[in-house]
Amino acid sequence: MRISPLSRNVIHDPVLWVAVIIYLVMIGWLSIARYMGFNAGVLDLGTMYQAIASTLRGEPLIVTSPQGNVSRLAGHFELIYYAFAPLIALWPDPRVLLIGQTLLAASGAFPAYAIALRRLDSVLAARSIVLIYLLYPVALTAVLFDFHGDTLAMPMILWLVDALERRSRWSAVVWAGLCLLCKVYVAVAVAAIGAYFFLWGGQRRVGLVTSVSAVAYGALVFFVLRPLFEDAGGSRIHNNYVEQYFGAFDTLLSTVGERLLNALVVVGPVLLLAWRGWRWLFVSTPILFAVLISTGPGTTYHYAYHHYALVVPFIVLSVIEGAEKLCHLVKVDQKNGIISASGNMVKSSVKTLNSFQRSWRSDLVFCTVTTVLTSAALVDIPLNPTFWVGLPGLGVDQASYGITSRDFVKSRFLTNHVPPGSPIAASMFLGSHVAGRSELYVLRYPDDPGGVRLPIIIDKIDYAVADALFDWRTTINGRMVGGVDYEAKEISILLNNSNFGLIYQEDGLLLFKRGVTAEESLLQKIEFVKGYKLTQKQIADFGPVRLLEARIDSSENRLFRAYFSWKLVGDSIDRRLIAVSRLEGVDGGRVVHLPSAFLKPTNTWPTDHVVVEQFEIRLPADLPPGNYRWITAWYDPTHTDAYATDQRSRIGNEVVIDTITIR
Structure with missing residues (x-):
């Protein structure tokens, strides 16, 4: 039955x-x-x-x-x-x-x-x-x-x-x-x-x-x-x-x-x-x-x-x-x-x-x-x-459900360096990982065209977390949303604000703090110099930008100061380019040249001056001792895949600047 x-x-x-x-x-x-x-x-x-x-x-x-x-x-x-x-x-x-x-x-x-x-x-x-x-x-x-x-x-x-x-x-x-x-x-x-x-x-x-x-x-x-x-x-x-x-x-x-x-x-x-x-x-x-x-x-x-x-x-x-x-x-x-x-x-x-x-x-x-x-x-x-194709912002792409090695760098960065509980303005996709606090602002809100809201909220925060290599991007109606330059104006505001100082940078991830001491703050400086005299020639061309000389000096506690001298080749340019250095063989070892990217970008450079850039970085404590080659190149931040800083967005070739020693 x-x-x-x-x-x-x-x-x-x-x-x-x-x-x-x-x-x-x-x-x-x-x-x-x-x-x-x-x-x-x-x-x-x-x-x-x-x-x-x-x-x-x-x-x-x-x-x-x-x-x-x-x-x-x-x-x-x-x-x-x-x-x-x-x-x-x-x-x-x-x-x-x-x-x-x-x-x-x-x-x-x-x-x-x-x-x-x-x-x-x-x-x-x-x-x-x-x-x-x-x-x-x-x-x-x-x-x-x-x-x-x-x-x-x-x-x-x-x-x-x-x-x-x-x-x-x-x-x-x-x-x-x-x-x-x-x-x-x-x-x-x-x-x-x-x-x-x-x-x-x-x-x-x-x-x-x-x-x-x-x-x-x-x-x-x-x-x-x-x-x-x-x-x-x-x-x-x-x-x-x-x-x-x-x-x-x-x-x-x-x-x-x-x-x-x-x-x-x-x-x-x-x-x-x-x-x-x-x-x-x-x-x-x-x-x-x-x-x-x-x-x-x-x-x-x-x-x-x-x-x-x-x-x-x-x-x-x-x-x-x-x-x-x-x-x-x-x-x-x-x-x-x-x-x-x-x-x-x-x-x-x-x-x-x-x-x-x-x-x-x-x-x-x-x-x-x-x-x-x-x-x-x-x-x-x-x-x-299309899930498996990896189109921008879809499926296994890193801006959808894909997990990359940089995501583990982000997690380590937030865990080790962002203090719990402090009022903070955080990058959109970093903020959800530090949300267990009483005050959490977004560095750039979705309805902000860029640089509008941050000046209003900056007095309410003690820390700011930004991403100079903002790697979320997708295309909507043929237009790229997100991309490396998404927080460019916010980063520029923070670098120019005397109440805040950059205290840590790792793979484009930036941590700013209010009321930093001289020992905490990482130098970020750029100036236009006329009649500049070279002391150490190291000429290399990156499209419209020429490297005249560079050196990397070391200090204690894994602190390094980089010096770069640049000059435009030919006429002035109307677009921003960004320089990014990396330590060869180090996962998450990229360093964004913040002064030339955000303080005085390439579209403001005069043709008859040398651009002298200086910045400091502090390398992670867990980076194994050894010798590492410092490699530099320039990139087009408007490229869809500029976040990867590879040959797709690179202008010219990479150049080995120096070899640094970690003790």
């Missing part, structure tokens, strides 16, 4: 577990690799970690904004973050947030499976629904986009619906409460679920209570509780959701095509069945519509962000209901006696019924395949062929 799938316990299906485990390995690996490769920025992973860490100091989810410290309870009101405080107390590392979010997202496969099995009485259908949920494009992009409350709510919504369908009231209360704690506007999603059960779910009282409770909670938070925390961080903020996310409607017409394409990505993969489950889509329309018309910071309506996470459970539920309706048509036809008593009609009708019965299953399989293919085409995961 065939055992009904309904009698099988969900946890006994090995296919379900295999799918969940593969998901955990893939998404967990990608999330951790993105962090370890220094591609997860201060915004948003760093600020979320900072907020949660602040609760261990008794502060209400405090983060640092460009205006100063503020509480997230004055904004999105993510009380759920308090649940992660014990985790970072045990392991003070942002990776614990990524792992927790991945585990929670994967857990949504179980209620999705249970709902599908209950509704469709088919293991194949339940497995298909699990794959749709786990591999849905906007679900994947949400989980891989740092750490957010609405992403945490995504699986909880499915747990809530499962509890309501099982009429497990207390379980439903718990999951509804957890959902509401994730973010203030998750109340809209919970209210939508209540509306569904009130209108069509056969639980009018439960549905009404759920909706009213969600609306009441959302109103209480939005209008009463949030304003109470506007001064909690010491800097008063004014949070106007309407103004922040919907305050530029004049841009809607110019982006309507892009928004419609994103809407197609959100619902298109499963539309074949989802339209039949229109009731779930209908109640989720306010969420989807709000994201699509949002004019908030950046392209918030783009599918690559996390904002569509709340829509995913409703899409999955609409597919289940759509398949259920198709399946129900067969039973209705059987009840109405379509099968005739005549032999020929029996055969004909059986064929019709079989084809009808195959239809909902084949439609569901088709939706599963289109979901996988869409994700493989549009989401940066191993299923995408």
Whole structure:
């Protein structure tokens, strides 16, 4: 006798577990690799970690904004973050947030499976629904986009619906409460679920209570509780959701095509069945519509962000209901006696019924395949062929999920030299690794054209961490974003500020400190000299720049002072070039010539003067004693791969300057 799938316990299906485990390995690996490769920025992973860490100091989810410290309870009101405080107390590392979010997202496969099995009485259908949920494009992009409350709510919504369908009231209360704690506007999603059960779910009282409770909670938070925390961080903020996310409607017409394409990505993969489950889509329309018309910071309506996470459970539920309706048509036809008593009609009708019965299953399989293919085409995961090509900012490229040897240099640099707890302005992708402090500014914010915000916040910080070889870059609409020169203006400001001094440089990573002593500060000097007399000729040409002489002097405690004399060959040039030296055979042994790169760059050099450059560096204490050749070359910082300082961006050839001895 065939055992009904309904009698099988969900946890006994090995296919379900295999799918969940593969998901955990893939998404967990990608999330951790993105962090370890220094591609997860201060915004948003760093600020979320900072907020949660602040609760261990008794502060209400405090983060640092460009205006100063503020509480997230004055904004999105993510009380759920308090649940992660014990985790970072045990392991003070942002990776614990990524792992927790991945585990929670994967857990949504179980209620999705249970709902599908209950509704469709088919293991194949339940497995298909699990794959749709786990591999849905906007679900994947949400989980891989740092750490957010609405992403945490995504699986909880499915747990809530499962509890309501099982009429497990207390379980439903718990999951509804957890959902509401994730973010203030998750109340809209919970209210939508209540509306569904009130209108069509056969639980009018439960549905009404759920909706009213969600609306009441959302109103209480939005209008009463949030304003109470506007001064909690010491800097008063004014949070106007309407103004922040919907305050530029004049841009809607110019982006309507892009928004419609994103809407197609959100619902298109499963539309074949989802339209039949229109009731779930209908109640989720306010969420989807709000994201699509949002004019908030950046392209918030783009599918690559996390904002569509709340829509995913409703899409999955609409597919289940759509398949259920198709399946129900067969039973209705059987009840109405379509099968005739005549032999020929029996055969004909059986064929019709079989084809009808195959239809909902084949439609569901088709939706599963289109979901996988869409994700493989549009989401940066191993299923995408471009993932393995290494295009700038994609896949295994070092600006996406690739981990390079320099990433270990960065980790060592931050661990050994950046003091914990001090107010700091950090490079975007370095800051998330030093986020467990009360004040953490971004050296250059995404909306800063360069050099605008730093002068405003510089009096609030004691340290600054910059990257003179900024190695995150990608291409958007044919334009390079990021690149070596990304923080050029900020570095120039710090070098020219008398209150700050450079105290350490390693492989282009720079640490500045306020109020440095003469012993701490590393000399950075450049001047134009007319009538310069050479003392030691060492002529070499690097395109438009000629080296006249150079030497490297050593001092105690591994301190070295470099002297370079340069001159333009021919006419003046209108572009910045950068000189970079390296110690041969030393991983992370590059030295950016800061004076000629940022104090007086090549596009300011006069043709009738010699440019005399001096700078000091202190080599790492763990560099083994020995003799090292000092090699210098010039590079074009506008080149996409200038961060690598290799032949792709090099101007001319490398030149051996000297051999230094480390004792």
